[in-house]
Amino acid sequence: MSFRYGPLLLPYRAASSAAAEVQVHDGQLYRIARDRTGEQAAAARLGGIGFAPAGSVIAAAGSGNAFFLEDDQAGTDWLSVMLDEIPALRASGWTIDTAADFPVRVVEADGDIAAELHEGSGIDWLELHLGVIVDGVRVDLVPALVALLAEHDGEGLIVDDDDDAPFLVPLLDGRLLSLPLGRVRPIIEALMELFAGGGIDPQAQRISFSRFDAAELALLEERSGIEWKGGEALRALGRQLREAGGAIPPAAVPASFRGTLRPYQAEGVAWLQFLRAAGLGGVLADDMGLGKTVQTLAHLAVEQAEGRLDRPALIVCPTSLVPNWTLEAARFAPDLKVLALHGPARRERFGEIAAHDLMLTTYPLLTRDHEVLTAQDWHAVILDEAQTIKNPNAETTQQALRLRAGQRLCLSGTPLQNHLGELWSLFDFLAPGFLGSARGFRARYRTPIEKHGDGARQESLARRVRPFLLRRTKEEVAQELPPRTDITESVEMEAGQRAIYESVRLAMHAKVQAAIAERGLARSGIIILDALLKLRQACCDPRLLKLKGAREGKAGSAKLERLMEMLPTMLEEGRRVLVFSQFTSMLALIEARLQAAGIEWLTLTGDTTDRAAPVRRFQAGEVPVFLISLKAGGVGLNLTAADTVIHYDPWWNPAVEDQATDRAHRIGQDKRVFVHRLITLGSIEEKMETLKERKRALVASVLDAEHGGALKLTEADVEELFGAVG
Numbered sequence: 001m002s003f004r005y006g007p008l009l010l011p012y013r014a015a016s017s018a019a020a021e022v023q024v025h026d027g028q029l030y031r032i033a034r035d036r037t038g039e040q041a042a043a044a045r046l047g048g049i050g051f052a053p054a055g056s057v058i059a060a061a062g063s064g065n066a067f068f069l070e071d072d073q074a075g076t077d078w079l080s081v082m083l084d085e086i087p088a089l090r091a092s093g094w095t096i097d098t099a100a101d102f103p104v105r106v107v108e109a110d111g112d113i114a115a116e117l118h119e120g121s122g123i124d125w126l127e128l129h130l131g132v133i134v135d136g137v138r139v140d141l142v143p144a145l146v147a148l149l150a151e152h153d154g155e156g157l158i159v160d161d162d163d164d165a166p167f168l169v170p171l172l173d174g175r176l177l178s179l180p181l182g183r184v185r186p187i188i189e190a191l192m193e194l195f196a197g198g199g200i201d202p203q204a205q206r207i208s209f210s211r212f213d214a215a216e217l218a219l220l221e222e223r224s225g226i227e228w229k230g231g232e233a234l235r236a237l238g239r240q241l242r243e244a245g246g247a248i249p250p251a252a253v254p255a256s257f258r259g260t261l262r263p264y265q266a267e268g269v270a271w272l273q274f275l276r277a278a279g280l281g282g283v284l285a286d287d288m289g290l291g292k293t294v295q296t297l298a299h300l301a302v303e304q305a306e307g308r309l310d311r312p313a314l315i316v317c318p319t320s321l322v323p324n325w326t327l328e329a330a331r332f333a334p335d336l337k338v339l340a341l342h343g344p345a346r347r348e349r350f351g352e353i354a355a356h357d358l359m360l361t362t363y364p365l366l367t368r369d370h371e372v373l374t375a376q377d378w379h380a381v382i383l384d385e386a387q388t389i390k391n392p393n394a395e396t397t398q399q400a401l402r403l404r405a406g407q408r409l410c411l412s413g414t415p416l417q418n419h420l421g422e423l424w425s426l427f428d429f430l431a432p433g434f435l436g437s438a439r440g441f442r443a444r445y446r447t448p449i450e451k452h453g454d455g456a457r458q459e460s461l462a463r464r465v466r467p468f469l470l471r472r473t474k475e476e477v478a479q480e481l482p483p484r485t486d487i488t489e490s491v492e493m494e495a496g497q498r499a500i501y502e503s504v505r506l507a508m509h510a511k512v513q514a515a516i517a518e519r520g521l522a523r524s525g526i527i528i529l530d531a532l533l534k535l536r537q538a539c540c541d542p543r544l545l546k547l548k549g550a551r552e553g554k555a556g557s558a559k560l561e562r563l564m565e566m567l568p569t570m571l572e573e574g575r576r577v578l579v580f581s582q583f584t585s586m587l588a589l590i591e592a593r594l595q596a597a598g599i600e601w602l603t604l605t606g607d608t609t610d611r612a613a614p615v616r617r618f619q620a621g622e623v624p625v626f627l628i629s630l631k632a633g634g635v636g637l638n639l640t641a642a643d644t645v646i647h648y649d650p651w652w653n654p655a656v657e658d659q660a661t662d663r664a665h666r667i668g669q670d671k672r673v674f675v676h677r678l679i680t681l682g683s684i685e686e687k688m689e690t691l692k693e694r695k696r697a698l699v700a701s702v703l704d705a706e707h708g709g710a711l712k713l714t715e716a717d718v719e720e721l722f723g724a725v726g
Contacts, residue, residue, distance in 0.1 A: 001046065001065050003039055004095075005032050011065035012039055043067075049085050082106040083166055083178060105175045106168075107134050113141070113187070115224065117209070117231030126231045128207040130187070134177060141177075142207050144169050145188075149195045190220040211279050212431040214238035215467045237278055241467035248274045253298050254305035259332040262667070264472055265295050271470050272299040272409070276380075281408035281430040283386070285471040291667055292411045293325065296382060297333045304336060304357060309379055312339075312359050316400065317384035319362045323612050324637070325384070329358060341365070363388050366399040378405040386410035389429060390422035392438060400429055413662070414655045420446045420461075427465065435464070482672045484665050489678045491562050493539075496555035501538045501683060504545065508534055509722040521715060528718065532684065535722075539680040540586050540649050557589075559648065559678050564593055566646070566676070571599065571624050575674075576641050580660045581648040582630045590627055590648075601625040606632040615639065630660055639663040643671040650677055650685055687721060 001012045008025055010032065023030045043053075046067050054066035069078060082104050086096055098105060110133040117126040130141040148170065163182025171177055191207075209217045211234065218238030221228050228235065240248070250266065251273040261269065268284060272295065275282045284292050296315075303309040315325060322342050329338045339356040341349060342365070350372050353359055366373065381403045383389065389397040408430050424441045427434050435441050445461050448454035493501060508531035515524040537544035541557035563579070570577055581587050584605045594601045600623045602614040618626045619641045626639065630651070642664040647657055657677075665673040679685050 001042065001067060003035075003042070005034075006030070008032065010034070012043060013065065045089075049081060078104040079106075079168075079176075082176075083168075103174065106178050107171075107175050108178055109134055110136070113184070113226050115221070115226050115228045117228070117234070126209050126234055128209065132177075134171075134175075139171065139177070141169060144171050144177075145191060146207065147172070149191060186223045186225045187220075190223040209234060210431070210434075211237065212434045212468070214278075215241040216464065218242050219463075240274075251299075251302055254301055256305060256335045257298055257301040257333055259294055259298070261294070261298060262291070264476075265291050265298070268292075268295040268470060268472075269298045269302065272296070273302060275468070276303070276407050279407075280468065281410075282468040282470065283410040283412060283426055283430070285410075285412055285469055287413055287471075287473050287662070290472060292413070293328050293384075294332055296409070296411060297329055297336070300336060300358060300380070301333045303379065304333075309357055311377055311379040311406075312353060312356050313380040313382065314359050314361065314373070314376075314378045314403065314405070315382045315384060316361055316363060316366060318388065319364065321384060322360050322362060325360050327612070341369070363396050367395050370399045370402070374399065374402045374404070376404070378403065380407040380409060381405035382409045382411060383429065384411045386412040386426055386429075387414055387422060390425050392421075392425045392428060397425065397429075401432070414659060419450060423465070427468075430468065482669060484661070484673045484675060486675045486677070489562060489566075489676050491558045491678055491680050493558045493680060493682070494556055497538070497542055497558060498682075500542045500545075500547070500555050501535070504534055504538050505684075505722060505724075512718060512722060516715065516718070521718070531722065535684040536649060537583065539683045539685050540581070540583060541589055543589060544583060544585055559680060560589065560593060562678060563590065563646065563648065564597065567594075567599060567625065568597070570644055575624075575644045576618075576621070577625050577644040577646060578639060578642045578660075578664055579625065579627050579646045579648055580630050580633070580657075581627075582651065583649065584629050586648065587627045587629060594625065599625060601627055603627045604633045604637075605629040608632065618642070628660070628663075630656065633660070633663070637663045638666065638668065640666060640668040640670075643669075643673055645673065645675045647675070647677045650679060650688060684721065 002009045003012065004010075008023055008030060010023070021032055021034065023032060050069055051067040054068050069081065083106060086106075090096055112132075114131045116129045116131065118129060128142055130145070131138050132141060133139070163180065163185065165181045166178040167181045167184050167188070169177040169179065169184075209231070214234050214237040216238070217231075217235060219242065221235060221238075248267075248270050251270040253261065253266070253269060268286070271282070272284070276299075284295065286292050286295075300309065300313055303313075317325060319342070322340055326338060326340050329336055336357045337355070338358045338360065339349065339352060340360040341353075342360065342362060346365075346369075350369075353372075353376060361369065361373065381400075383400065389400050391397060410426050410430060412426070421438070421442070424435050424438060428438075436444065445457055448457040449461070512524065512528055512531050515527045534545060539559065541560055542555045543557075567577065579587075579590065581590075584607075587603060587605065591601065591603065602618055602623045602625070604611060604614050604626070606629060608614065614626070615637060617623055618639060621641060626642065628637075645661050645664050647660070651657060661673075661675050665675075679689060
C-alpha cells in the first residue's frame, strides 16, 4: 500500500511517527507533510476487510507497506474481496493494480451478450456462440459455460434471487467474468434445461444444434432475451415445432389414394409430411385402432405422387402383420408396387427390391437378411409396432439402427409400456444422441422420474420429445366410436381346484425361498418367474400344470365353467365374441368344451399359417366365437365384427390387454363393446390386480424380466406374491 503526494508515491510505514520527510524526485527536492491520520485510516480500512501487516520479516526488508489477507478471517476470501471490496475501494479513489499472474482476476464485460449460430463441423449442425467484449477482446462464453454446467452437473448454478448479484463465469484463461445475474439468468436457466435434456455434450466444449434440436433452440432464443444472428432456417423450424402443429399446412393426398381420411388422420399425414420436408422423423403413437397404417400409406402415396419416392420405402413389422400390410396397401394405395419379402423363397426376390415402391419385412428377418437390407438406401424406414426394439442391446435393434433412410418413422400405440428406457430406444433409432446416451438418460430422466417422481424432469422430457411424437386417443378424436364397458368377472375356485392351487403355491413358495437362501435373490429370477407361471396356470385350469393328479380334470376349472356359462347366453343375444388367452394349451381346452357344446369357433395362434382366412370368416359373420392367443393376435387385426372381448387370463401389463381389446374397439366399430376380465379370487391374479395399483415398480420389474431383463424384487415383494391370501 502506497500513497501519492503530488508526483511522489510513498510507501506506508506503520512505525514512522515523523510528520514530514524530504524526498528527491527528478532532481527536485521535496519536503512532504505526511497525512498520518489519513494513512492510518486507510490501513484501518484494509484491516476491516481482513488484511493485516505482512509482519516483521517483510518489514525488516524495508517493505512495511505489505499486507496479506488472513486465511482465518471469518467470511473473507480473495474472491469476495475482488468482487465486493476492490470495486468499493476504487469508487473511493483508490488505484488498484493487479499482477498478471494473480490467480483471482475478476473482469467485467463491455456491452451486451450476442448470440450467433455458425455452421458446425458435422452435416446439418449449427454451433452456438455467445460473444461478449472483455478488455477490448471478443470472448466466446460457450466453452466456459459448458465447463461450468458439467462441473455442477447442470444443477444449482443459480442460488440467488437478487438480479443485481454477480454471476461468475470462469473463463478458460483463468479470469472470472462477473455479469449481473439478472442479465444472464434466462440464458443460464435455458442452458441448464438443455443440459438436463442431453442437448449439451459436456466433453465437447461447445453447444451444437441439429434439426432435432430446433425446438430446444427456439426455447433458448425465446428465454434468453438477447439478439440472435444466423441459423434463420433452423430457428424458424424450431418456432414451428414449438407451435404444436398449429402452423403445419395440410397435405394434398392424391386421387390415387382410395380412402377417405378422417380429420385427425389428415392432420397425421400433414404432420408426417412436415417432418419429411424438415428432414426429421417421428413417432406416430395414436391409440390402437385409429388408423396408423392408413396414415402411413397416405404419406407414402403423397411421396409417390410428388415424385419423391425414387427409392423403395421399407416397413418392418411383426411377422403376423405382413398380410395386413399387404391387404391394406392393395386396398388404399394400389399404385404402390409392394414386395413382401417373407418366407423361405424370399432370397430369390432380393434382386427385385429396387423395382418396388414399398417393401415389407419382419423383425426376425432383420437379423437374417441384414446384409441385403443394410446395403440398400431406403426412401423411408418405418417400424410398425416399434416397441419391438425397446431392448437397445438386442440384435434386432442393432440391425434396425444400421438401416439407411431419408426418413425414419416409428408406429406404436404403446411407445412406453414398462419404463422410460423404451422411449429412449425409439428415439435412439430416430435420432441417435437426441436423448443422450442410455446411461446419461437413466441418470437425468429415468431415475429422477420413475424413482423420485420429479415433475420438473418429467416436463422437461415431455417438452423435448413432444414435437416428434404425435399421439391421439380414441376419446380425443373418435367421438363416433361407441362406448366401451369394462366388467370384472370374479371367479371362486371350487375345493378341488383350490387344493391344487394351494399345494402349488406352498411348493413354489418353498422352492423360491430355498433358491434365494442358496444363491441369493438376484440369481433366483428364473425360478421366481417359473413359480409365477405355474400359479397363473393353476388359476386358468389345473390341467395346464401337467400334474398327475390334475390331468383328468377332476379338480375342475372355475374359469372354464364360468366361460361356458357366459358364452351360450351371449350367443343367444346375438353377440360376437373374442376370447384371448396367453396359453395356447388353454385355448385347446376351451375348443374341446365348445365342440361338446355344439358352438362353432375359429382359432388364431402362432401356428396358424393362413391368418387372413379365419379373420375373413369372423368378419363375414360365419362363426360367432374367435379364440386368439394374446401373443399372435394381440396386434394387427381388425375384428370390428366383435362386440364382446373376454380376457380369460389377465396379465401384468394393462397396455397389452388394451391392445388386444382394440382389435374390436377401433375405427369402424358401430356397436357398444363389452370387455370381460376373468379374475380368480384368492389367487395370484387378484394380487396382480392389487399390485398394478400399488406397486408399479414391482410390476415393471416382472414385465422387464419376462423380456429378458433382471428381476428386481425384494424379499418382501416375493413374500407378498407367494404368501397366503388373507
